[in-house]
Amino acid sequence: MCNFFLITALEIEEKCEASDTEKQLAATAIRNVLSVLTHYSESTGRLVCEKRFGPSFVSSSLHISLGRIKQSFVLVDPHLPDIPIVYASDAFLRMTGYARNEVLGQNCRFLTGVDTDPSALHQIKQSIQAQQACSVRILHYRKDKSSFWNLLHISPVRNATGKIAYFVGVQIEEGSVDRHGLSPEMRQLSVVGSIKVAVRISSMSSSSKSP
Ligand SMILES: Cc1cc2nc3c(=O)[nH]c(=O)nc-3n(C[C@H](O)[C@H](O)[C@H](O)COP(=O)(O)O)c2cc1C
Known part of the structure; x- marks a missing residue:
């Protein structure tokens, strides 16, 4: 039986x-x-759920904190192959015309096009390799192929142990006006600061929960 x-x-x-x-x-x-x-x-x-959902998502607590930041930015994961986007803000999607599922998991190079200056890309690559922040003015393309000058600021983002968890890229369309009268540089630094705090707090709470 x-x-x-x-x-x-x-x-x-x-x-x-x-x-x-x-x-x-x-x-x-x-x-x-x-x-x-x-x-x-x-x-x-x-x-x-507190767990990472896989390469296309950050933890839900971090997701909630990042959702409160209303500027255009992406987080990419340098520990995954080809440094894919793991978080894209709503403002980024509005600025570029892409849907979230079209950008998550993609490398940011889809924003470039025929007239993008290779020296700007070289500068970005060097700063990533050196794990340093950089600011570039770069010609980007929306989904509908229209172009715009992007004031792009990239910075490493560390977790509570000091390890680089992500890189953030903050995009400001040249000529756009801030309702608080802040310069593009101040807006970028303020976004980067908020993201650094959110990532640090999120990594502290997730490490305190692990057995
Ligand atoms: C946080 C972050 C944001 C980035 N944002 C852009 C971007 O907006 N536009 C862009 O062309 N490259 C961006 N890059 C760089 C691309 O990922 C890629 O390295 C670059 O476009 C060179 O592409 P290649 O590897 O095909 O030469 C970013 C990189 C990081 C780490």
């Missing part, structure tokens, strides 16, 4: 081997569930 169940269980297990299509469907379902949870988390301010 026992053997019968064992054999049946083994057979069932063999038959449960998922096909590639089924795996893709499962992955899509997981992404949809996480997207709903993240949206719920954002709209209610309540934590749904």
